[in-house]
Amino acid sequence: MIKFPKIGPAVLVTAAFIGPGTVITATMAGANYGFSLLWALVFSVIATIILQEMAARLGVVTQQGLGENIRLACTNPLVKILAVLLVVSAIVVGNAAYQGGNISGASLGLVHVFGQGQWLQGSMLETISLWPLVIGSVALFILASGSYQFIEKALILLVTVMSIAFLASFMMVPIDWSEFFSGLLIPSLPTGATLTVIxxxxxxxxxxxxxxxxxxxxxxxxxxxxxxxxRKDLYFAIPLGGLISIAIISTAASAFFGQQIEITNAADIAPALAPVFGEHAGIFIAVGLFAAGISSAVTAPLAAAFALSGILNLNKEISSLQFKSIWFVILLLGVLIASIGYRPIEVIWVAQVANGVLLPLISLFLLWMMNSATLGQHKNTKRQNLLGLLVVLVTLLLSARSLMSAFGLL
Structure with a gap:
């Protein structure tokens, strides 16, 4: 009898990174470059497993989150202040901006199935949509439970729905398997694909x-x-997320690559599939987009609350008022951004800068703490350090790209 791993926190990671942003990026990759960039997802999954294994090991061994460990590791007052300011600014600004995208993405799935939900029209605000309020209310209900077990089970359900939807769409389209495995196993970089890979x-x-x-x-x-x-939880959930991304790229590659169909954002995905593969494929994509958006809409505020409560030494109990206040602010900002259709260019610019600096920095912090003597026999081996450093080098490239893009150099 097959024994499945105990599903747990790693599913939260999958729910977080398979959001509307991933759906859009993967769809554009498939539409523009076919199957040729699948190898980039293989690398991404491996890199994610390397870093997330360290994060999980740090949490289990120290019984504290990364935020607490960063605060305790910075003994120099000036370094501690700089680290706190950097993490707080990146978490608040970045997660609020991306939360708006998560809720907008989930709303697009509902729009395809149920149509536009216009709540208010006026001269100053052209349209305020009802769907972001619905999505925000669902996310609020899940987070307000104050129960980690309930939140985990809700996200497992959403990831299951998302997996079925995207994998079903993948199975409904005709796949060129020789092109599929070539793109999966043989790295290539078509002209103009560098930023898409990043x-x-x-x-x-x-x-x-x-x-x-x-x-x-x-x-x-x-x-x-x-x-x-x-580790079993990690090795099950993260590859599942990679499989979902691969399914999205492959579906888009089969439907759109080489076709005269313009795909500019997530709103184009579901309707564009319907005339090519029938209404059912479009519905599956719409449901998947809804599940991806709402799962990320739950995990983004949750991640912000864990990070800030740890780095600021606040009450990190999920049922505490301090913890709830953090995720509520992030959720509220996301709903407001999505409801009025506002595109906060300046906010996204700052988020790019903060995320560009934060990603390699946090990776280096993680590597530093994973070599601490306090971890005893569970600290990093030479092989784990080498793999971690390789991932850090990649994050530095991502950082450079984010900063250059933010300053208009790309």
Whole structure:
């Protein structure tokens, strides 16, 4: 009999990185370059497993999240202040901006199935949509439970729905398997695809998930003997997320590559599939987009609350007022951004800068702490350090790209 791993915190990581941003990026990659960039997702999944395994191990062994460990590791007052300011600014600004995208993406799935939900029209605000309020209310209901177990189960359900939707769409389209395996196993870089490759990696390897995973792992498993369960959970959930991304790229490659169909954003995905493969394929994509958006809409505020409560030494209990206040502010900002259709260019600019600096920095912090003597026999091996440094080099490239893009150099 097949024994499945105990599903846990790693599913939260999958729910976080398979959001509307990933759906858009993967769809554009498939539409513009066919199957040729699948290898980038393979690398992304491996890189994510390397970093998230360290984060989970740190959480289980120290029984503290990454935020707490960063605060305790910075003994120099000036370094501690700079680290706190950097993390707080990046988490608040970045997660608020991306939360708007998560809720907008989930709303697009509902729009395709149920049509536009216009709540208010006027001269100053052309349209305020009802769907972001619905999505925000669902996310609020899940987060307000104050129960880690309930939140985890809700996200497992959403990831299951998302998996079925995107994988079903993938199975409904005709796949050129020789092109599929060629793109999966043989790295290639078509002309103009460099930024798309970086984007595919950047939507999977994200700093917020390191905070989320370490904190949630410390709540799920209370002793080091359970590290095996934490790793099994990781090796099941992260590849599942990679498989979903691969399915999205492959579906888009089959439907759109070489066709005269313009795909500019997530709103074009579901309707564009319907005339090519029938209404059912479009509905599956719409449901998947809804599940991806709402799961990320839950995990982004949750990650922010774990990160800030740890770095600021606040109450990190999910049921506490301080913890709830953090995620509520992030959720509220996301709903407002999505409801009025506002595109906060300046906010996104700052988020790019903050995320560009934060990603390699947090990776280096993680590597530093994973070599601490306090971890005993569970500290990093030479092989784990080498792999971690390789990922850091990639994050530095992502950082350079983010900063250059933010300053208009790309």
């Amino acid at each position: 984007a595919l990696i950047g939507t999977t390897v994200v700093p917020y998930n390191l905070f989320l995973h370490s904190a949630s792992a410390s709540k799920k498993w209370q002793n080091v003997e359970q590290l095996g369960d934490a």
